[in-house]
Amino acid sequence: MSVLGRIARCLRPRVLGFVALMAAAGVCGANQGAVYSSGNLGPTILKAPGHCVRPTEWMRHNHMKLLLEERTEWVRQGIRDRKDSLENCVKCHAADAPNGAVFGAKQDFCVSCHNYAAVKITCFECHSAKPKGKVPAFHPLYGPMGPHGEGANAHGLALMMRESASTGRLGLGASK
Amino acid sequence: MSEVNKERRQLLGAGAAVASLVVAPGVFLVTAGKGRADEEAGEAGPQWGKVRWGMLVDTAKCSSGCTQCVSACDKENHLSGETLPTSSQWIRKMELTDRETGKSYSLPMMCQHCDNAPCVDVCPTGASFKRWDGIVSVDRHLCIGCRYCLMACPYKARSFVHHPVTDQNPDVPRGQGCAESCDFCKHRIDEGQIPACVEACGSTGGGALLFGDLNDPKSEISQRVATIATLQVRADLGTEPAVRYEGIL
Amino acid sequence: MSSVVFREIESRGKGYYGILAALGVVILAGLAAAYNMETRGHIITGMNQQIVWGLPHVFAVFMIVAASGALNVASIGSVFGKSMYKPLAPLSGLLAIALLVGGLTVLMLDLGRPDRIVTVAMTHFNFSSIFALNVFLYTGFMTIVAIYLWTMMERRMNPFTKAAGVAAFIWRLLLTTGTGSIFGFLVARQLYDSALLAPTFIVMSFAYGLAIFILVLMAAYNWTGREIGDVIMMRLKKLLAIFIAAMLYFVAVYHVTNIYYAERRAVEAWLLLHGGIQTELFWIGQILVGSILPLVILFHPKWGKSRAMIASACGLVIVGGLIQMYVTIIGGQAYPLVLFPGMKESSTFYDGVVHPYYPSGYELFLGLGGVAIALFIVAVGIKVLRFLPESLEDHVVRAHHGEGH
Numbered sequence: 001m002s003v004l005g006r007i008a009r010c011l012r013p014r015v016l017g018f019v020a021l022m023a024a025a026g027v028c029g030a031n032q033g034a035v036y037s038s039g040n041l042g043p044t045i046l047k048a049p050g051h052c053v054r055p056t057e058w059m060r061h062n063h064m065k066l067l068l069e070e071r072t073e074w075v076r077q078g079i080r081d082r083k084d085s086l087e088n089c090v091k092c093h094a095a096d097a098p099n100g101a102v103f104g105a106k107q108d109f110c111v112s113c114h115n116y117a118a119v120k121i122t123c124f125e126c127h128s129a130k131p132k133g134k135v136p137a138f139h140p141l142y143g144p145m146g147p148h149g150e151g152a153n154a155h156g157l158a159l160m161m162r163e164s165a166s167t168g169r170l171g172l173g174a175s176k
Numbered sequence: 177m178s179e180v181n182k183e184r185r186q187l188l189g190a191g192a193a194v195a196s197l198v199v200a201p202g203v204f205l206v207t208a209g210k211g212r213a214d215e216e217a218g219e220a221g222p223q224w225g226k227v228r229w230g231m232l233v234d235t236a237k238c239s240s241g242c243t244q245c246v247s248a249c250d251k252e253n254h255l256s257g258e259t260l261p262t263s264s265q266w267i268r269k270m271e272l273t274d275r276e277t278g279k280s281y282s283l284p285m286m287c288q289h290c291d292n293a294p295c296v297d298v299c300p301t302g303a304s305f306k307r308w309d310g311i312v313s314v315d316r317h318l319c320i321g322c323r324y325c326l327m328a329c330p331y332k333a334r335s336f337v338h339h340p341v342t343d344q345n346p347d348v349p350r351g352q353g354c355a356e357s358c359d360f361c362k363h364r365i366d367e368g369q370i371p372a373c374v375e376a377c378g379s380t381g382g383g384a385l386l387f388g389d390l391n392d393p394k395s396e397i398s399q400r401v402a403t404i405a406t407l408q409v410r411a412d413l414g415t416e417p418a419v420r421y422e423g424i425l
Numbered sequence: 426m427s428s429v430v431f432r433e434i435e436s437r438g439k440g441y442y443g444i445l446a447a448l449g450v451v452i453l454a455g456l457a458a459a460y461n462m463e464t465r466g467h468i469i470t471g472m473n474q475q476i477v478w479g480l481p482h483v484f485a486v487f488m489i490v491a492a493s494g495a496l497n498v499a500s501i502g503s504v505f506g507k508s509m510y511k512p513l514a515p516l517s518g519l520l521a522i523a524l525l526v527g528g529l530t531v532l533m534l535d536l537g538r539p540d541r542i543v544t545v546a547m548t549h550f551n552f553s554s555i556f557a558l559n560v561f562l563y564t565g566f567m568t569i570v571a572i573y574l575w576t577m578m579e580r581r582m583n584p585f586t587k588a589a590g591v592a593a594f595i596w597r598l599l600l601t602t603g604t605g606s607i608f609g610f611l612v613a614r615q616l617y618d619s620a621l622l623a624p625t626f627i628v629m630s631f632a633y634g635l636a637i638f639i640l641v642l643m644a645a646y647n648w649t650g651r652e653i654g655d656v657i658m659m660r661l662k663k664l665l666a667i668f669i670a671a672m673l674y675f676v677a678v679y680h681v682t683n684i685y686y687a688e689r690r691a692v693e694a695w696l697l698l699h700g701g702i703q704t705e706l707f708w709i710g711q712i713l714v715g716s717i718l719p720l721v722i723l724f725h726p727k728w729g730k731s732r733a734m735i736a737s738a739c740g741l742v743i744v745g746g747l748i749q750m751y752v753t754i755i756g757g758q759a760y761p762l763v764l765f766p767g768m769k770e771s772s773t774f775y776d777g778v779v780h781p782y783y784p785s786g787y788e789l790f791l792g793l794g795g796v797a798i799a800l801f802i803v804a805v806g807i808k809v810l811r812f813l814p815e816s817l818e819d820h821v822v823r824a825h826h827g828e829g830h
């Protein structure tokens with residue numbers, strides 16, 4: 001399978017065991033509610049349906065810049081058509097969380113990494129950590145293409161995300 | 177907005193989007209009044225002064241028992257609806273009685289979205305700001321909770337969030353320690369809707385509220401304020417409110 | 426300055442450290458109050474949507490105003506060439522910095538989001554705001570006074586003392602104007618909207634600052650067994666009396682002009698005649714305790730010579746000053762805004778009614794904590810650096826005074 005080949009090429013040996021383990025557990029095929037853990041080293045990261053507005057690796061380092069830029073437009077100019085808004089982040093990343101939020105419980109999307117990196121999040125002192133209304137079936141940016149169709153690429157990105165999860169170095173200079 | 181414009185806007189990036197001027201690393205001069213960023217952003221961004229949202233309150237249609245606008249606001253913005261001395265109230269019903277004649281009036285009072293807004297002038301960080309379309313609100317990311325704007329607002333329109341807030345409307349983030357006030361439901365306006373209070377007043381209230389663009393000569397509100405006598409509250413202060421009242425002169 | 430010897434105070438063992446410890450406890454109580462206010466929110470204080478600035482602002486503004494006044498003694502010495510005051514200049518500078526630090530700490534910790542002091546308040550400025558300007562006025566003041574102190578205490582820098590003193594004097598006038606304008610620019614509040622507020626604040630700062638200065642001076646000399654001669658004491662006393670009289674005059678002019686505005690008669694009648702607690706505080710606290718009594722004491726032929734009585738006069742000025750701030754800040758907010766002149770107003774948001782205020786212990790301790798911080802800085806300062814002349818006995822001062830001519 002070409003996707004697996006891609007994984008094999010881009011993953012370093014020490015990660016392979018982990019990927020194999022997940023494959024064996026059939027996690028790769030599951031789309032909903034999957035929890036990827038790097039064991040006791042790194043944070044537990046909840047997977048979101050669809051895929052992100054930017055490559056995972058980029059997001060890991062820059063999501064705060066994106067949010068800062070977006071929030072300024074949102075608040076000060078009323079530009080609300082950006083896909084990379086906090087509201088949209090929450091929509092996807094809270095979708096499969098047991099409590100339906102990105103912040104609140106230990107395993108929630110934002111909390112797991114921020115706890116790991118010991119960086120305080122203040123967003124949700126004011127912002128709702130839960131999505132408004134119904135969760136979209138597809139990520140608003142990517143529409144109905146999803147991981148299937150043109151999704152080979154998307155799938156690759158998702159796997160990159162898992163790789164970083166397994167290296168257990170999130171936000172703080174994750175492995176190249 | 178076209179894809180090209182969107183791309184351009186993103187290229188302009190945070191530098192132009194942030195309504196501020198970098199004078200030294202990490203130090204911003206916030207242009208609280210006119211939107212410098214909007215001018216810089218040119219056609220890609222919203223146009224300063226193209227729109228000026230305003231409201232006309234017909235006090236004759238507003239009855240003293242009716243609080244539909246207030247409940248609609250509380251619901252839309254997830255306010256508690258309590259009226260403790262510490263509760264936030266973005267809109268309130270005021271009952272007035274003329275001291276000499278005894279005539280009484282009932283009307284809603286909320287942020288008047290002043291053109292020369294004292295809250296914007298006094299805010300040390302630029303958190304209080306006027307948007308390109310005349311809407312005055314608080315950028316809660318920049319608010320340090322000094323409460324100077326509460327002191328400065330002539331209409332007592334500002335509230336300070338005293339109580340802990342949970343379960344916010346995702347469209348209306350709000351939290352303890354910052355100032356807040358009516359923002360004409362800008363999250364609804366940006367989606368092409370009218371403020372929640374205006375909608376409620378029209379459906380279940382007395383239909384006393386008229387909302388529209390004061391800068392568009394063809395809008396209903398512009399035509400009304402051009403033909404009938406209206407009052408800006410405390411016009412003597414020169415704040416130039418965007419909210420006007422009729423039937424109370 | 427050959428005849429005046431400056432010295433750090435010798436530690437007097439238990440007494441000195443006891444004072445430091447006591448101040449430390451009050452500071453800790455203040456910080457604990459601030460911590461509670463930050464984590465639980467302002468809901469635990471007595472402040473609300475009507476009284477938005479409470480007791481912390483009373484203390485903070487009082488200290489900031491007093492800070493610029495405390496510098497006066499130094500200014501009189503080096504700016505106006507009254508050499509008799511020169512030996513007191515270093516203490517005056519130290520006191521100014523200490524009071525400002527104390528006041529600003531309170532102001533900062535009373536913010537709704539004190540966590541944003543560095544991330545937002547120090548990086549985003551809106552220069553149409555007096556508050557933002559004040560950030561620069563305050564930091565500038567500390568810098569200039571620090572330089573001024575340095576020119577006084579470092580012999581080689583002495584030639585620059587006068588220039589630094591002039592700069593500090595001009596800056597302190599700006600600073601108090603800025604502080605007064607915080608209120609003066611609030612056009613909507615009838616008791617604040619007055620150009621007289623800024624000069625009134627300057628005169629008030631003269632009186633408060635000097636009263637605090639005299640008290641600290643007496644305390645420091647008493648506790649360390651040094652002497653203050655009658656010459657210097659009588660000079661300071663007379664100066665204080667003049668400042669109090671000037672303050673009284675400004676307050677009178679302020680209220681009389683207000684009464685001439687028909688629209689302000691109601692609020693003046695409220696404050697001066699039937700404002701309940703505010704009226705009592707105004708007449709008994711601000712006028713009687715803070716101004717009349719000290720004047721009587723200072724001009725009294727016998728009391729005016731007693732050190733204890735002079736000290737109590739200073740104490741009265743300080744207490745009266747705090748009350749005056751209370752009346753200015755809280756009273757100004759307690760009276761409802763007038764949205765529709767000529768109408769009786771009422772609403773769920775407390776329009777048209779006088780707003781009560783019941784300060785909480787948190788606010789009180791935060792304010793007292795700021796005072797303790799200021800005193801702590803002074804106590805440590807005079808211990809480790811040579812702020813105090815070894816003696817201010819008459820012969821020393823006279824010799825110095827003579828030399829100055």
Ligand code: SF4
Nearest residue numbers: 287288290295312329
């Ligand atoms: S009514 Fe008050 S809060 Fe609204 S713009 Fe005017 S001054 Fe600001």
Ligand code: SF4
Nearest residue numbers: 299319320322323325
């Ligand atoms: S409370 Fe917030 S919005 Fe109001 S003046 Fe202070 S910083 Fe500005």
